Amino acid sequence: MSSDPRASPQTGSRIPLCRGDVCKDCTRETDVIFESTDGFRLAGHMKLFESYSGFRPSAGMEVEGERHNPEIVKMPHSVRVLRLLFQFMHHDQPQPDIQLLDSDTLKALADAVHMHEVFPAIQVCKLQVEFQVLPKHPLDAFVYAAKYNCIDILDKAAIHTIDIPLETMQKLIPSSNRDKIVYAWFQYRERWLTARKEPKWEQHKNSGCDPNKWTIFYYKVLKAFGDVLSITLSDAESTIKKHENLLGGCEKCQLRARSLIYQFGMEWSPPFSSFL
Numbered sequence: 001m002s003s004d005p006r007a008s009p010q011t012g013s014r015i016p017l018c019r020g021d022v023c024k025d026c027t028r029e030t031d032v033i034f035e036s037t038d039g040f041r042l043a044g045h046m047k048l049f050e051s052y053s054g055f056r057p058s059a060g061m062e063v064e065g066e067r068h069n070p071e072i073v074k075m076p077h078s079v080r081v082l083r084l085l086f087q088f089m090h091h092d093q094p095q096p097d098i099q100l101l102d103s104d105t106l107k108a109l110a111d112a113v114h115m116h117e118v119f120p121a122i123q124v125c126k127l128q129v130e131f132q133v134l135p136k137h138p139l140d141a142f143v144y145a146a147k148y149n150c151i152d153i154l155d156k157a158a159i160h161t162i163d164i165p166l167e168t169m170q171k172l173i174p175s176s177n178r179d180k181i182v183y184a185w186f187q188y189r190e191r192w193l194t195a196r197k198e199p200k201w202e203q204h205k206n207s208g209c210d211p212n213k214w215t216i217f218y219y220k221v222l223k224a225f226g227d228v229l230s231i232t233l234s235d236a237e238s239t240i241k242k243h244e245n246l247l248g249g250c251e252k253c254q255l256r257a258r259s260l261i262y263q264f265g266m267e268w269s270p271p272f273s274s275f276l
């Protein structure tokens with residue numbers, strides 16, 4: 001890699017090779033210079049990029065000057081994203097490792113690879129969102145999945161978005177999918193909020209039954225559910241069992257707690273996508 005991409009391509013009649021700047025070993029002739037939003041220039045291969053992906057100069061790009069001598073294409077991406085995008089488009093070169101990308105760069109790269117239809121990179125970005133972004137930033141993952149129709153990510157992330165205000169959700173979801181996603185999300189959230197309402201406590205005589213214990217038990221169980229990425233019936237079962245000791249030994253409360261498993265199973269298990 002050269003240290004300063006700004007210095008690499010010359011603006012004279014010859015376009016330098018992309019080797020060193022974008023790829024390690026590419027020896028193809030370059031036929032175009034791309035300019036990033038932050039003013040860096042990278043040499044590239046318009047024909048290769050067009051044949052490998054849905055890459056089109058019209059996709060948010062602006063062609064400047066003559067088509068020869070040399071052509072400079074302004075791209076709506078930072079140099080960091082542009083370099084990764086071009087590395088993915090060199091199908092005979094090692095693909096870049098994006099595991100350590102910060103989440104903003106990953107989102108920008110995901111936008112770029114979708115814009116230019118670089119299909120193998122789309123899949124890699126999706127996996128990164130699922131395994132890196134989702135556990136730490138489920139709302140970001142949800143918004144990404146809403147934008148690009150990734151149903152499995154929507155289903156895993158939705159549970160972590162139910163405390164987000166409706167107005168915020170409306171602002172975050174891209175307009176292309178907003179009505180459909182926000183309406184489904186609203187219905188999904190209502191189901192959760194209903195399930196979350198604490199069942200009325202009942203006094204069980206001669207059993208050490210205590211309303212405070214029931215309340216603590218109930219909220220600890222809810223909290224534990226909030227920490228599980230996707231709720232399944234068996235998650236519900238083991239979580240409730242784990243907290244039963246909080247009920248102070250009242251057997252009727254314990255029985256009631258077990259019946260919650262089915263309530264949670266019934267109320268909580270429909271995935272977000274079932275509302276779409």
Ligand SMILES: [Zn+2]
Nearest residue numbers: 018023026028
């Ligand atoms: Zn190349």
Ligand SMILES: [Zn+2]
Nearest residue numbers: 204209250253
């Ligand atoms: Zn009781």
